[in-house]
Amino acid sequence: MTDLALKPALPLPGHICTPDPRPGRTREPHEILAPEYDDELEQVHAWLAPSAVERAFTQAVDDAIKYVLDGSRTGRFDLMSPDVDSDERASVGTKLQYRIINELKLVKEPPLDTTILGVPVELKATVRKNWMIPTEGQCEVCLLVQVDAAGARHRAFLMRTHRAWLRGGANKDGKRGIVSAALALYALPVLDWTPLPPExxxxxxxxxxxxxxxxxxxxxxxxxxxxxxxxxxxxxxxxxxxxxxxxxxxxxxxxxxxxxxxxxxxxxxxxxxxxxxxxxxxxxxxxxxxxxxxxxxxxxxxxxxxx
Structure with a gap:
């Protein structure tokens, strides 16, 4: 029997999803809805649809990379350079969250990172191949930004990151990656691969x-x-x-x-x-x-x- 045959099938809409427990917050089992029937997801996606998002995201990503490189002090200009260590590279994602909120003229506020049209939204950015979703982001609307530093480009998706669509193994902070098949099937595109300003x-x-x-x-x-x-x-x-x-x-x-x-x-x-x-x-x-x-x-x- 192949490894592929051993993998469990991806839970489909209609499946009951149970989030991981989180201290101080009750997480109830709930039915997974297809994106087109998820009103909150659709509302936020429609709000993000205008073309101004491309300029805002591009500016935010460029600013975050330049902040980490700190070129005026370090002389660095390439995020993929050996002079930039992996921790610094990863910190682009953290810086980017705040810059996106600023560029979209949103406010940093609980229960997640921000709210759009009254819907709580988790912002996750990565310079790797996947996003690590914290327990508080499970089964919530997540704005997912990916930066391809080597290709000098970025893209974005909107997805309700159900626990059933996250990987089984968690890191030491309890964060889980998104199953690639779930991303392909259930993430709504916000911005296709878009070039960053040339260096x-x-x-x-x-x-x-x-x-x-x-x-x-x-x-x-x-x-x-x-x-x-x-x-x-x-x-x-x-x-x-x-x-x-x-x-x-x-x-x-x-x-x-x-x-x-x-x-x-x-x-x-x-x-x-x-x-x-x-x-x-x-x-x-x-x-x-x-x-x-x-x-x-x-x-x-x-x-x-x-x-």
Missing amino acids: PLKRLSPPQRDVVFAPRVGQTERLTALFGYLPDVVVPRSSIETVCAGNRDPMRRARQAKPVVAARHGLTLLCGTWRDDLELAASRGFDISGDAWVALTPAALERRGTA
């Missing part, structure tokens, strides 16, 4: 990275090299702060690099804090709002009407 520092080759992050070399010199390596690439302020980690006033050093970049690389360096630069970049199809920078090649500079 231009990842485009540097190892030799280029050595130059840009060279120790005991001035910030202006290293930023000049950075822009020379990345022509016609929008470089956000956070990337510049990461290159200049631990130093003061990196934006001033970037401004000082303007004439050097022009003389050495033949590029026109534009900064989003200056209206003329912002408008010039936009007219060439580059968005440098939010203090971003771009070093335009002559060909890009001559191009018009692409915004």
